[in-house]
Amino acid sequence: MQITIQRPAQIGGQMTRISTHSTSIIIDLGHNLPSNDNKDALDNDSTIAELTQGCSAILYTHYHGDHIGLFHRVPDSIPQYIGPVAKQIVCRKYQQLCCLPEKECSAAFKHAFRTASNMKIFQAKQTLYFGDIAITPYFVSHSAYDSYMFLIEAEGKKILHTGDFRGHGYLSKGLEATLKYFVGQVDVLIIEGTMLARPEEKVRTEMELCQEATKQMNVHKYSFIHCSSTDIERLASFKNANNRIIPKRALITDAFQKDILDLFSRTAGKQSSCFDFGQVFTYNEHNQKLKEWMITNGFTMFVRATPKFHSYLDHLLPILPATETLFIYSMWNGYITNGSTQNTEYIRLQEHFANNKILHLHTSGHATAEVLRKVCNLTNPRLAIIPIHREKSTDFKSIGISPSLQEKIITQDYSMEGIDVILAPTSHTRQ
Ligand SMILES: [Zn+2]
Ligand SMILES: [Zn+2]
Structure with missing residues (x-):
């Protein structure tokens, strides 16, 4: 099995590809976060066609642009999946953008609206099967509604991809129970670490x-x-x-x-x-x-x-x-x-x-160090913890997990028990 993660050491612009010998799925296809230097090397049709080639499905954790922003570039032949309410929100957003007076953008927005309208939906806790990969969405609280983490099961291994999530929202109540009773121990945990760079930030509920x-x-x-x-x-x-x-x-x-x-x-x-x-x-x-x-x-x-x-x-x-x-x-x-x-x-x-x-007056949409630690402890990853969606300078060890879990943190290419982890591939064509 291969786990390939684009841009793991930055916040946003994420893409995770999981491939067995016969099947590939992609989780999130995000644009770089908006900034004054808003160039995104992946933001063109040919690169996305290459990155998504041979893939059975793309599944989105939620509708923020740093997770979904490149969906309109995906070839029509690849099915794309999102939560049911999330789909309606994306469609309403592009319907709005189509009405903007800037005529030069309207064809692109119309295409994005059509692509969003054709997205398939998944339901919480209902497993989808693609070849020999099973993937189950679990609801999480985040600053986007209808957000999910995904449990991926293939070749006898369990991988949890958290997406963006937090523990201090109204909708966070089910997080611990979901991890305990539905997810359990995993082999590989792919987990966001946005808040690691902002330890001093006040996190209200x-x-x-x-x-x-x-x-x-x-x-x-x-x-x-x-x-x-x-x-x-x-x-x-x-x-x-x-x-x-x-x-x-x-x-x-x-x-x-x-x-x-x-x-x-x-x-x-x-x-x-x-x-x-x-x-x-x-x-x-x-x-x-x-x-x-x-x-x-x-x-x-x-x-x-x-x-x-x-x-x-x-x-x-x-x-x-x-x-x-x-x-x-x-x-x-x-x-x-x-x-x-x-x-x-x-x-x-x-x-x-x-x-x-x-x-x-604000509070973050992301998990605090305390909640990240809880997720690590509850899923007790057997092989690896892969921090993503984080500032490059941050150290995931700082969340205070046990030395044995700390040893499992992976920040560069690594192979173990038939799983190859490829982080930040230098060429996007590397498979
Ligand atoms: Zn994000
Ligand atoms: Zn988000």
């Missing part, structure tokens, strides 16, 4: 974040929230904070975000009221009645860094009392601090609120 948001919303009648438009748990934290305020304040956004929230209410919202967003209103500057109600009772508005929201803010902020208006930025700080990861659009959005209270 979503519940704690919700409590802090409630406190702030209680003293600010008008709240504008900038968070990921598809992160169900974060959106729920702010929705739940909003719902605790009396008298009731409206939840306002645009048609795209409303569609996503309504989708969450129809799916996860049926399992738990935490994810039922209730009635969400679409902002329209010509709807005088809605505007009067918003100003009288207060409101919470989910915003994004797009021209439409800049226009909404230009229109709304001058008529709202500055001291009662709050802006919450709820994403990774790296997008607004200086450096290669800075997003100028995010900064522009925040600049609207120069006269208002600005609060940075």
